[in-house]
Amino acid sequence: xxxxxxxxEGGTAERTQHSEQEPVPQRLLSAATRLFAEQGFExxxxxxxxxxxxxxxxxxxxxxxxxDDLLYEIYARVLRVQMARMEQAADSSESVExxxxxxxxxxxxxxxxYLDDTVIFFRSxxxxxxxxxxxxxxxxxxxxxRVRQLIEEGQRTGVFRTDRSPELVVxxxxxxxxxxxxWYRRDGPMSGQQVGEQFADLLLDALRA
Amino acid sequence: xxxxxxxxEGGTAERTQHSEQEPVPQRLLSAATRLFAEQGFExxxxxxxxxxxxxxxxxxxxxxxxxDDLLYEIYARVLRVQMARMEQAADSSESVExxxxxxxxxxxxxxxxYLDDTVIFFRSxxxxxxxxxxxxxxxxxxxxxRVRQLIEEGQRTGVFRTDRSPELVVxxxxxxxxxxxxWYRRDGPMSGQQVGEQFADLLLDALRA
Numbered sequence: 001x002x003x004x005x006x007x008x009e010g011g012t013a014e015r016t017q018h019s020e021q022e023p024v025p026q027r028l029l030s031a032a033t034r035l036f037a038e039q040g041f042e043x044x045x046x047x048x049x050x051x052x053x054x055x056x057x058x059x060x061x062x063x064x065x066x067x068d069d070l071l072y073e074i075y076a077r078v079l080r081v082q083m084a085r086m087e088q089a090a091d092s093s094e095s096v097e098x099x100x101x102x103x104x105x106x107x108x109x110x111x112x113x114y115l116d117d118t119v120i121f122f123r124s125x126x127x128x129x130x131x132x133x134x135x136x137x138x139x140x141x142x143x144x145x146r147v148r149q150l151i152e153e154g155q156r157t158g159v160f161r162t163d164r165s166p167e168l169v170v171x172x173x174x175x176x177x178x179x180x181x182x183w184y185r186r187d188g189p190m191s192g193q194q195v196g197e198q199f200a201d202l203l204l205d206a207l208r209a
Numbered sequence: 210x211x212x213x214x215x216x217x218e219g220g221t222a223e224r225t226q227h228s229e230q231e232p233v234p235q236r237l238l239s240a241a242t243r244l245f246a247e248q249g250f251e252x253x254x255x256x257x258x259x260x261x262x263x264x265x266x267x268x269x270x271x272x273x274x275x276x277d278d279l280l281y282e283i284y285a286r287v288l289r290v291q292m293a294r295m296e297q298a299a300d301s302s303e304s305v306e307x308x309x310x311x312x313x314x315x316x317x318x319x320x321x322x323y324l325d326d327t328v329i330f331f332r333s334x335x336x337x338x339x340x341x342x343x344x345x346x347x348x349x350x351x352x353x354x355r356v357r358q359l360i361e362e363g364q365r366t367g368v369f370r371t372d373r374s375p376e377l378v379v380x381x382x383x384x385x386x387x388x389x390x391x392w393y394r395r396d397g398p399m400s401g402q403q404v405g406e407q408f409a410d411l412l413l414d415a416l417r418a
Binding site for chain 2: 040042043122123124126127164165168169171172173174175176177178179180182183190195198199201202203205206207
């Protein structure tokens with residue numbers, strides 16, 4: 001899959017560096033991400049966020065109803081990127097094996113590109129209003145279901161072994177992906193693309209008939 | 210591997226039910242686990258914990274220096290159980306494939322048995338004093354290194370394929386395990402043992418030569 005307009009450099013790091021040139025919602029999200037990372041979601045006040053973003057509380061409430069909305073949007077934005085890229089790869093005309101491989105590698109690349117956002121969200125999502133938690137879960141479920149369909153398609157067409165539960169394989173693989181934030185280092189020896197290729201290999205090894 | 214004295218029923222659920230009969234440190238840990246789960250680590254006070262455990266602050270400070278110590282011990286206790294069981298399985302006289310399989314299944318079983326403790330710890334470990342965080346990481350690294358050695362042994366002896374990075378496979382597998390708390394339900398269709406068997410299969414599929 002071509003990486004289209006998205007590059008790893010377009011992730012968190014760059015967004016933080018150029019915050020002054022960004023539109024207000026992005027500046028608020030960048031400031032909130034940094035503060036939630038540094039001092040935790042609970043102990044960060046709306047005042048600190050607007051100060052760090054250089055905007056007024058009024059400007060913030062024009063875009064976000066609450067601190068909850070900022071935390072929600074930090075991850076919703078990642079999910080939108082991942083969903084769009086996943087659908088592009090999943091719906092291509094490649095073989096099901098190549099499509100699943102592309103999807104698996106890509107979700108690692110995007111997770112690494114938005115690693116801070118992901119770490120912050122997983123740490124604090126239990127503090128979100130239950131409605132918002134349910135909304136994120138529903139979106140993620142849509143993502144997982146599309147991946148499960150690819151596994152089922154491969155099983156139906158004899159490319160993948162049929163003695164593996166597609167649902168459990170999806171939980172297994174995305175568990176590994178969601179946990180990248182605990183060990184992956186940007187300044188480490190492997191790029192997101194390299195980890196993505198290897199994770200995709202491990203997934204395909206466990207499925208190939 | 211025989212489950213020895215450990216059973217899933219010996220996990221969090223039972224410990225909470227029989228709290229009145231438990232020694233003071235266990236009562237404090239049970240109360241802290243429940244409160245951290247219900248209202249978060251940051252917003253739970255030492256006073257709330259000692260009230261819930263039915264002990265005095267003096268009694269608590271006899272065993273734990275701070276709220277940090279309680280959070281640390283919640284997970285250190287899980288790690289000690291996992292480490293002891295892992296070493297037993299890893300050092301047995303079985304084939305390397307069977308030893309790795311037993312270790313992989315067991316870490317799922319113990320994670321599910323102590324699921325609340327694990328979820329709470331991963332949510333809040335970033336709030337621990339850096340020394341304590343480093344201590345937990347060092348302990349977990351010892352665990353991961355023993356598993357990596359098993360993979361390397363299998364690669365040396367021709368049982369496992371050699372084109373997989375043992376380190377990355379370890380991170381991949383334990384990522385999936387550490388993430389069980391986000392989707393596994395005790396009242397769901399699968400026991401910890403069943404998930405453990407299937408996770409072990411997926412790991413071995415990705416390694417077998």
